[in-house]
Amino acid sequence: MEQGFSERIYQIVKQIPAGKVTTYGQIAAKLGKPKAARAVGNALHVNPYKSVPCHRVVNRKGRVATNFSDGGWQEQKRKLLKEGVRFRNRMCVDLEKHRILNF
């Protein structure tokens, strides 16, 4: 099966363990295109595959998606809290604690 831009993103996001998070930029970098962070976010937004834990992906400031595709940012937050991810405030996760370094 040929791997399109979006499909590669799903493969990577699926590897994120519960309780951990990563950023759009890191996924883009893993694709070999560090400048495509934006396109990454778009791909995840358009493809709400439930098998993909897209709620574990946040932006560089640790902020959750403003227009999350399944219940809004509040829903994304709830899923993360359930996995043990700590929040620094209403919309930002504690990146320092949960960000995956070798990814």
Add this chain to the structure above:
DNA sequence: ATATTGACGGGCA
């Protein structure tokens, strides 16, 4: 092929 859009990142105030 061109223009518009959007779950973004870096750099600077």
Add this chain to the structure above:
DNA sequence: GTGCCCGCCAATA
């Protein structure tokens, strides 16, 4: 630490 501007990429309202 946060917020704004600009640049980048892929999909297409």
